[in-house]
Amino acid sequence: MNLPHHPRIPSALAGIASLLLPAASFAQEAAGPAYQAASKYNLQPPVSEIASQIYDLHTLVLIFCAVIFVAVFSAMFYAIIYHRKSAGHEPAQFHENTTVEIVWTVVPFVILILMAWPATKTVIAMKDTSSPDLTIKATGYQWQWGYDYLKGEGDLKDVADGIAFYSALATSYEERTNVKPKDADYLLDVDNRLVVPVGKKVRILTTANDVLHAWWVPALGVKQDAIPGFIRDTWFKATAVGVYRGVCAELCGKEHGFMPIVVEVKSVEDFRAWAAERQKARTAGAGAAPAPAAAAPAAPAAAAPATPAVAAPVAPAAAAPAADVPARAATSVAARSASGG
Numbered sequence: 001m002n003l004p005h006h007p008r009i010p011s012a013l014a015g016i017a018s019l020l021l022p023a024a025s026f027a028q029e030a031a032g033p034a035y036q037a038a039s040k041y042n043l044q045p046p047v048s049e050i051a052s053q054i055y056d057l058h059t060l061v062l063i064f065c066a067v068i069f070v071a072v073f074s075a076m077f078y079a080i081i082y083h084r085k086s087a088g089h090e091p092a093q094f095h096e097n098t099t100v101e102i103v104w105t106v107v108p109f110v111i112l113i114l115m116a117w118p119a120t121k122t123v124i125a126m127k128d129t130s131s132p133d134l135t136i137k138a139t140g141y142q143w144q145w146g147y148d149y150l151k152g153e154g155d156l157k158d159v160a161d162g163i164a165f166y167s168a169l170a171t172s173y174e175e176r177t178n179v180k181p182k183d184a185d186y187l188l189d190v191d192n193r194l195v196v197p198v199g200k201k202v203r204i205l206t207t208a209n210d211v212l213h214a215w216w217v218p219a220l221g222v223k224q225d226a227i228p229g230f231i232r233d234t235w236f237k238a239t240a241v242g243v244y245r246g247v248c249a250e251l252c253g254k255e256h257g258f259m260p261i262v263v264e265v266k267s268v269e270d271f272r273a274w275a276a277e278r279q280k281a282r283t284a285g286a287g288a289a290p291a292p293a294a295a296a297p298a299a300p301a302a303a304a305p306a307t308p309a310v311a312a313p314v315a316p317a318a319a320a321p322a323a324d325v326p327a328r329a330a331t332s333v334a335a336r337s338a339s340g341g
């Protein structure tokens with residue numbers, strides 16, 4: 001669907017946000033000048049239509065808050081200082097004043113409507129996952145992500161169908177224990193990035209294998225809980241090629257902070273080339289290992305570890321965990337050696 005375009009509220013106004021809100025500043029790589037200029041106190045620069053609507057809503061609401069804050073406190077301090085008893089002021093009486101009561105009911109009502117109207121429009125657009133070009137299932141595990149490219153709908157549905165891999169933290173143990181210096185992508189680096197095409201509607205189905213997780217990539221305006229036994233979905237359409245990072249956003253155990261999400265947005269041609277490469281590796285691997293799916297938990301490195309329920313995009317993943325659990329320890333290692341690109 002075509003989303004209404006919100007004109008960007010001038011970034012000078014957004015500066016108010018940067019004074020008040022400490023926001024996560026996830027390092028970005030090769031993602032255009034906007035990212036180099038990004039303030040670490042503001043939201044990440046948006047890279048999807050929904051993300052820019054969220055950015056503008058945040059700025060708009062913050063402006064409302066700032067204006068109300070200044071107005072209320074000015075009136076209060078004016079009254080305290082200039083109408084004080086010691087200066088001889090008698091308090092004004094407007095008890096049961098109908099005009100005042102109507103005004104202080106109608107004004108907040110109007111302010112709420114002005115905020116709720118655009119917010120509701122954005123929330124409805126966020127939920128519209130219809131007609132995607134590509135469908136990917138993201139499964140949360142303690143503690144990594146599994147991705148399955150599904151045969152959904154749309155013109156790219158066959159291109160990556162069947163590609164499946166795990167995506168685990170790539171930040172070294174030495175960095176985590178201060179033996180080596182921490183790099184810019186500390187705790188935000190994975191061995192296998194989720195690769196998607198630019199300008200295409202990507203539908204993400206989220207589920208989980210063990211406990212609640214949440215798939216969150218702020219620059220793409222996406223945050224969706226991953227719930228064991230349920231399928232939830234969300235979508236994004238990236239507007240710029242680049243690498244965008246997020247983290248699991250639902251406390252999921254002791255390594256909750258160690259399961260980042262890295263989305264690499266490529267041009268459509270590059271995405272097709274990447275998918276073709278992975279498909280070649282996959283079919284080669286399937287030839288070498290005759291039983292690549294659930295039957296071979298600790299599959300040879302050549303078989304890209306098959307995450308559960310590839311063929312059943314809308315079925316709850318509840319059936320899969322049992323087969324998958326014993327494989328977990330081995331798959332992370334296998335996934336790393338299997339899928340170098």
Ligand SMILES: [Cu+2]
Nearest residue numbers: 213248252256
């Ligand atoms: Cu998690």
